[in-house]
Amino acid sequence: MLGAIDGHVHALSRFRSVRHPERFAVYSMHEPDDGLGEPTGPGDHRLDVVREFRRVPLQASTLSLLLFAARAGREASVVAALAHFAERALSLYQPPYLLLARSLEQPGITVLLTGVQTDAMLESGGAAFGVEQLLPELMPLLAAEPEWYAYERDPAPQALFSTISPYAV
Numbered sequence: 001m002l003g004a005i006d007g008h009v010h011a012l013s014r015f016r017s018v019r020h021p022e023r024f025a026v027y028s029m030h031e032p033d034d035g036l037g038e039p040t041g042p043g044d045h046r047l048d049v050v051r052e053f054r055r056v057p058l059q060a061s062t063l064s065l066l067l068f069a070a071r072a073g074r075e076a077s078v079v080a081a082l083a084h085f086a087e088r089a090l091s092l093y094q095p096p097y098l099l100l101a102r103s104l105e106q107p108g109i110t111v112l113l114t115g116v117q118t119d120a121m122l123e124s125g126g127a128a129f130g131v132e133q134l135l136p137e138l139m140p141l142l143a144a145e146p147e148w149y150a151y152e153r154d155p156a157p158q159a160l161f162s163t164i165s166p167y168a169v
Helices: 075-093 118-123 131-141
Strands: 009-017 024-030 047-054 062-069 097-103 109-116 147-151
Touching (some): 009 062, 024 062, 047 075, 075 097, 075 109, 075 131
Antiparallel strands (some): 009 147, 047 097, 062 109, 062 147, 097 109
């Protein structure tokens, strides 16, 4: 999730914490053989995908990232609850993009990345697409409140045009 931007990048998205605007998360996808190996910094995570759904080409007007930190011994329960939510979201709302993954470095950290077409969701009555309805079940399993991140456009994307796909998330 957070990491050095080396090798061939298939997708790169930057997110800002809603609660702590000084915090950022960068999601990038690389080829497995780019030799990235271990994370380069203390906040870097390699993600193990639990569930991913994407429409090609991706047409999402809103991207958001949620970070969940499970209590010790509750990691599997958190992933199971989020996987069940993801399955329902896929069948009910058919979002353009949904990724559920867990950190290889800290298995208690689970990431949910969603991409929606806001206008289509509002028109179809899908405005309720979100984890809010899941929080009463999930909160007792978490060590802290989920961290919400909103997509933030790169202030200088022209520097990345040659390395990033036009279909980046």
